[in-house]
Amino acid sequence: MSDGERIMLTGGEGRLGTELRALLPGVMAPSEVEMDITRPELIEKALDAYRPTVVVHAAAYTNVAGAETDRAKCWNINVRGTENIVRKIGDATLFPAAGNRVASPIFLVYISTDYVFDGSRGGYKEDDPPGPVCNYYSLTKLVGESLIRLHRPHLVIRTSFRPREWPYPVAFTDVYTSQDYVDVIAPEIALAIARCREIGFDTIHVATERKSVYDLARRRRSDVRPGSKTQLKVRLPDDISLDVSRWREVKARLTP
Numbered sequence: 001m002s003d004g005e006r007i008m009l010t011g012g013e014g015r016l017g018t019e020l021r022a023l024l025p026g027v028m029a030p031s032e033v034e035m036d037i038t039r040p041e042l043i044e045k046a047l048d049a050y051r052p053t054v055v056v057h058a059a060a061y062t063n064v065a066g067a068e069t070d071r072a073k074c075w076n077i078n079v080r081g082t083e084n085i086v087r088k089i090g091d092a093t094l095f096p097a098a099g100n101r102v103a104s105p106i107f108l109v110y111i112s113t114d115y116v117f118d119g120s121r122g123g124y125k126e127d128d129p130p131g132p133v134c135n136y137y138s139l140t141k142l143v144g145e146s147l148i149r150l151h152r153p154h155l156v157i158r159t160s161f162r163p164r165e166w167p168y169p170v171a172f173t174d175v176y177t178s179q180d181y182v183d184v185i186a187p188e189i190a191l192a193i194a195r196c197r198e199i200g201f202d203t204i205h206v207a208t209e210r211k212s213v214y215d216l217a218r219r220r221r222s223d224v225r226p227g228s229k230t231q232l233k234v235r236l237p238d239d240i241s242l243d244v245s246r247w248r249e250v251k252a253r254l255t256p
Contacts, residue, residue, distance in 0.1 A: 007193065009051035010085065011059030013198070019186035024194065028052065032059070037081035043088040045181065053102055056193055057085050057148070058111040060141070065234045067137040078140035082110075082147050090151055110148040110197055111189070113141045113159045114179070114207070117236015120212060122176055125156075126203040126246055134235045135252060154197050158242060159206045161185040162216070170227035171217035176239040178207035181220065188247070197255050203245065210241035 011017040012029025012068055021029050028050045037059050060068065064162040066073040089106045115138040116130040133139045148154050160179030179185075188206045192199065217224040229236040 005054055006052045007054045008050050009056045015182055017058050019182055020190055021133055022171045023190035038082045038085055039078055040237040042125055043084055047092045054107045056109040068234050074140050082144040085109045086147050086151050107196055108151050108154040109193055112145050112156050115158045116142045119240040120238030123243050124243035125243040131166035136239050156203045157206055170225045171214040172229045173212050173214040173226045174228050175213045175236055176241055177209050177213055178210050178241040180208040195212050199250055204247050205242040206243050206247050207242045207244050224242050
């Protein structure tokens with residue numbers, strides 16, 4: 001981590017946030033009560049209290065199926081909450097060095113998703129056009145990305161992860177992904193956050209190799225049964241795998 005960086009994390013109580021708090025020494029992670037991202041005044045208060053140089057926006061509504069029926073809540077968190085973060089960070093004034101009265105913008109890192117792509121072919125690169133999205137959750141995250149890009153400097157990290165243990169008795173054989181378990185993905189994201197000013201791109205894909213969701217599940221749950229996405233009411237992509245060659249090159253440069 002660069003000397004003097006003060007990292008503040010939204011969503012620190014979530015699945016990824018919990019891992020990141022353990023991996024990033026000194027990270028500041030206000031609770032959801034202290035900094036409810038749907039309340040701009042609480043964001044402003046937290047920024048004043050913690051004075052971060054980097055803000056990692058990981059808080060999100062992530063229930064893909066639930067988003068179809070609770071659209072207002074999903075939109076309020078993923079879109080309005082992100083808009084609030086961008087506005088309040090843009091308003092904040094940062095003086096990084098004693099005696100240096102030249103304002104420096106806060107670096108904003110956004111945790112996005114592979115679902116911003118339509119999932120028809122897989123192997124998506126950072127510069128591939130996103131959309132058309134396949135469900136409502138995907139829409140809100142794509143709009144969130146667009147809001148983040150209004151702020152400079154920023155880094156959009158597209159990723160996907162599961163709990164440390166596979167939680168379901170069934171896993172789909174007809175959905176392909178490059179997601180992995182959170183304890184595999186989180187150290188990669190922690191590195192990208194700690195060295196965000198050195199990455200040199202505004203978008204990065206952090207994931208692992210392409211495989212079916214069923215194959216991923218079997219790595220940690222031998223009794224998982226094969227299933228099909230047609231069993232669900234929500235639409236899921238066929239192949240949402242990400243090309244991670246950019247991240248591999250960047251990581252090699254950051255960790256020679």
